[in-house]
Amino acid sequence: MTKTANDLSSLGWELDSMGELDHRLVKAPYIRLSSEKRGAQGDCVYVFDLRITQPNTSYMSTIQIHxxxxxxxxxxxxHLPDSFISVAPMGCQTGFYLILLNEARARVVQKIYKKILTQILSMSEIPYANDKDCGQFTHHNIKEAQKIAKMLLHFExxxxxxxGVAA
Ligand SMILES: [Zn+2]
Incomplete structure (x- = not known):
């Protein structure tokens, strides 16, 4: 199902930002709704890009992304226990895919993202960094993650x- 311009703008997203996009034209960091899938019962799964660094220009280190x-x-x-399905790194090391159930309002996603990034700045440990919950539990660095969080908050x-910013 394709969202109409009205749907997208009422949710708070830029027009023409959904679907396939030309990576040469984007300006990181940004958040976008990239796709959606509605099931027979009316529930909807939404996929977002949390783009962090500029494609083909700069990349997070593997320790930062992990x-x-x-x-x-x-x-x-x-912060989104009812809607959250998954968040996973992009293989190109420039961002994350966020997947939510029945939640696609830009202001909600933006607010929660800001809350999480702000929390990260005051944390001293990485959650789930142990050999039970993680596949490479020594490969973490809170200070490196905080550098990215700080940069993102600067560009909120x-x-x-x-x-890019609308004129
Ligand atoms: Zn891990």
Missing amino acids: SLEHLFLAGFRE SEWLGVF
Whole structure:
């Protein structure tokens, strides 16, 4: 199902930012609703890009992306328990995929993302960093994750501008 312009703007997303996009034209960091799938019962699964670094220009280190994966997992579980399905790193190391059930309002996603990033700044440990919950539990660094969180919070006013800040 394709969202109409009205649907997208009422949810708070930029028009033309859904679906396939040209990675040469985007301006990171940004958040976008990339796709949705509605089931027969009316429930809807939404996939978002949490783009962090500029595609084909700069990348998170594997330790940053791994620690942020754990921090985002703990944060979205805590703050969006009914809607959160999954958060997973992009293989290109420039961001994460966030998957939610029945929640696609831009202001809600933005608010929770900000809350999680702000929490990260005052944390001293990485959640689930143990050999029971993680496949490489020594590969973490809270300070490295905090560098990314700080950068993202600095650019908060630009998060919803996928193609750069609207003039
Ligand atoms: Zn892990």
